[in-house]
Amino acid sequence: MTTPRVLVLDDDPTPDLSRLDGRAEVFRSDGAGLAARLPDADVLLVWDFTNDAVRRAWPGGGRRPGWVHTASAGVDRLLPELAGSDVVITNARGVFDQPIAEYVTGLVLAMAKDFAGTWEFQRSRTWRHRETMRVAGTRAVVVGSGPIGRAIGRALSALGAEVELVGRTERSADAEFGRVHAGDALPALLPSADWVVCAAPLTPATDRLFDAAAFARTKPGACFVNVGRGRHVVLADLVAALRSGHLRAAALDVFEEEPLGGDSPLWDVPGLWVSPHMSGDTLGWRRDLSEQFCDNFDRWAAGEPLSNVVDKKLGYVPAH
Amino acid sequence: MTTPRVLVLDDDPTPDLSRLDGRAEVFRSDGAGLAARLPDADVLLVWDFTNDAVRRAWPGGGRRPGWVHTASAGVDRLLPELAGSDVVITNARGVFDQPIAEYVTGLVLAMAKDFAGTWEFQRSRTWRHRETMRVAGTRAVVVGSGPIGRAIGRALSALGAEVELVGRTERSADAEFGRVHAGDALPALLPSADWVVCAAPLTPATDRLFDAAAFARTKPGACFVNVGRGRHVVLADLVAALRSGHLRAAALDVFEEEPLGGDSPLWDVPGLWVSPHMSGDTLGWRRDLSEQFCDNFDRWAAGEPLSNVVDKKLGYVPAH
Numbered sequence: 001m002t003t004p005r006v007l008v009l010d011d012d013p014t015p016d017l018s019r020l021d022g023r024a025e026v027f028r029s030d031g032a033g034l035a036a037r038l039p040d041a042d043v044l045l046v047w048d049f050t051n052d053a054v055r056r057a058w059p060g061g062g063r064r065p066g067w068v069h070t071a072s073a074g075v076d077r078l079l080p081e082l083a084g085s086d087v088v089i090t091n092a093r094g095v096f097d098q099p100i101a102e103y104v105t106g107l108v109l110a111m112a113k114d115f116a117g118t119w120e121f122q123r124s125r126t127w128r129h130r131e132t133m134r135v136a137g138t139r140a141v142v143v144g145s146g147p148i149g150r151a152i153g154r155a156l157s158a159l160g161a162e163v164e165l166v167g168r169t170e171r172s173a174d175a176e177f178g179r180v181h182a183g184d185a186l187p188a189l190l191p192s193a194d195w196v197v198c199a200a201p202l203t204p205a206t207d208r209l210f211d212a213a214a215f216a217r218t219k220p221g222a223c224f225v226n227v228g229r230g231r232h233v234v235l236a237d238l239v240a241a242l243r244s245g246h247l248r249a250a251a252l253d254v255f256e257e258e259p260l261g262g263d264s265p266l267w268d269v270p271g272l273w274v275s276p277h278m279s280g281d282t283l284g285w286r287r288d289l290s291e292q293f294c295d296n297f298d299r300w301a302a303g304e305p306l307s308n309v310v311d312k313k314l315g316y317v318p319a320h
Numbered sequence: 321m322t323t324p325r326v327l328v329l330d331d332d333p334t335p336d337l338s339r340l341d342g343r344a345e346v347f348r349s350d351g352a353g354l355a356a357r358l359p360d361a362d363v364l365l366v367w368d369f370t371n372d373a374v375r376r377a378w379p380g381g382g383r384r385p386g387w388v389h390t391a392s393a394g395v396d397r398l399l400p401e402l403a404g405s406d407v408v409i410t411n412a413r414g415v416f417d418q419p420i421a422e423y424v425t426g427l428v429l430a431m432a433k434d435f436a437g438t439w440e441f442q443r444s445r446t447w448r449h450r451e452t453m454r455v456a457g458t459r460a461v462v463v464g465s466g467p468i469g470r471a472i473g474r475a476l477s478a479l480g481a482e483v484e485l486v487g488r489t490e491r492s493a494d495a496e497f498g499r500v501h502a503g504d505a506l507p508a509l510l511p512s513a514d515w516v517v518c519a520a521p522l523t524p525a526t527d528r529l530f531d532a533a534a535f536a537r538t539k540p541g542a543c544f545v546n547v548g549r550g551r552h553v554v555l556a557d558l559v560a561a562l563r564s565g566h567l568r569a570a571a572l573d574v575f576e577e578e579p580l581g582g583d584s585p586l587w588d589v590p591g592l593w594v595s596p597h598m599s600g601d602t603l604g605w606r607r608d609l610s611e612q613f614c615d616n617f618d619r620w621a622a623g624e625p626l627s628n629v630v631d632k633k634l635g636y637v638p639a640h
């Protein structure tokens with residue numbers, strides 16, 4: 001067997017692939033050069049998962065790698081173009097679960113306790129006692145029933161919140177949450193939720209899921225958090241719901257265009273917290289992502305089944 | 321039996337004691353008038369628990385109520401003056417546990433995820449991705465092994481942190497935490513703790529517990545949270561530990577003098593979060609405190625043992 005060639009759609013900092021030394025020829029490309037280099041690759045590692053270059057290069061004229069791994073949980077930068085070919089797609093399922101769960105739990109607590117208000121008062125050297133919310137006994141709806149959504153649900157449940165998970169299809173005997181709701185149950189769940197969290201994959205079914213109609217159904221004073229993808233939310237509708245006071249607060253960690261430009265009107269919408277797509281990126285995340293790819297490379301080289309194989313029709317790794 | 325007289329050291333808003341209608345004569349006083357009214361009271365409800373008037377009025381010349389209830393977890397505004405008499409002191413044990421645990425967990429997560437940094441970047445419309453801490457796998461030391469400290473420990477444990485509780489005396493077979501450390505174990509625990517949380521009662525043993533020597537032993541980059549009492553901390557030493565960068569961040573919810581004046585230098589110490597003694601005060605807390613007193617009044621009126629009787633030598637309600 002010839003030495004396999006692993007092409008990396010690169011980003012700074014680059015992945016540590018020293019585990020492949022002597023076993024693979026690793027070469028790198030930016031987005032602009034990707035299409036020209038693809039015919040020489042057996043494997044493509046999409047390290048810069050914010051880049052649309054793979055979609056643009058597919059199917060293209062020449063040979064294509066048989067396996068594409070993306071260092072992200074979402075595969076929305078690969079689909080639908082790659083769905084039509086027989087390429088195997090794997091993703092970073094697992095790496096981000098606990099970090100994102102912690103991040104979302106921190107946001108929920110910060111909103112419940114009005115930390116933003118406290119910090120504003122601190123800036124103005126003002127002692128202003130307020131009564132804040134107790135999270136225990138509140139209700140959360142988490143859209144996304146994969147490992148990230150489940151980790152969020154677990155963390156909020158541990159604080160005493162009642163959590164409803166929403167997935168694609170209903171599961172009536174979930175071992176941990178009792179029940180996972182189907183997507184079409186969401187409108188009925190929104191009116192009683194204090195916290196609405198989006199941690200779903202971006203698929204045609206969840207594209208623009210949070211629009212004016214959805215926000216109109218949310219409980220007055222509810223808070224919204226998006227750690228999924230920017231396209232899950234109709235931004236103008238979210239901003240309107242915040243400006244009217246119907247939503248008390250919202251946090252967006254993801255945007256259609258990243259990075260968000262300095263001239264975006266989102267930065268100073270009252271009650272809106274903007275963060276730079278970092279909810280899952282704890283210290284060591286790049287090492288974890290490199291290791292996860294190398295583990296899968298070992299399987300691939302040995303002819304074993306790959307982990308985290310994405311169902312290209314669904315747009316995510318289905319539960320077992 | 322004559323109608324018992326219940327004196328309330330009042331605060332705005334006043335407690336709802338309508339449950340005592342027809343069963344007690346409720347009268348009220350501010351701090352200045354307290355000493356003169358005490359001889360007419362069978363029961364004293366210390367609703368304004370930030371007031372030192374009770375200590376100043378004790379023992380005094382006349383008759384004193386046999387039962388004093390304070391609407392707070394800490395009884396440091398009553399001791400040591402009341403310890404020498406045979407008055408029974410009860411406190412608000414239980415009301416604040418979950419709210420304070422949520423608050424502290426929110427602070428820990430906000431510090432781990434650098435929400436303060438994110439909000440500063442948002443103010444300057446700057447997209448700045450950073451890698452942040454994972455709480456799972458970190459170590460927390462919680463000083464205070466009463467119900468508040470235990471609730472904090474439980475919440476942090478649920479996120480995957482390793483929690484060490486420090487109390488007055490060692491307990492080697494704690495059902496929930498395995499072991500509770502004695503106070504003199506604290507110096508040995510500090511060097512490995514990422515989070516140091518003070519949720520102790522203020523007693524001679526914990527007065528000024530967090531001083532330069534303690535901060536010198538903490539792990540570089542650790543964070544400190546005080547939801548106990550202001551006197552637990554030597555402020556100059558804390559500020560020095562923050563300014564040197566040895567501590568990454570700290571949050572103070574309690575101060576020796578409350579409210580903190582607008583001219584306090586604490587408001588703008590880098591890395592220090594100042595909040596106005598509100599960690600336990602969730603919506604409905606005053607109702608909960610009123611109900612708790614009325615429940616105890618029912619016991620008192622029926623001649624039954626009171627709940628939450630403070631050990632006046634220890635300065636808190638001992639564990640059963």
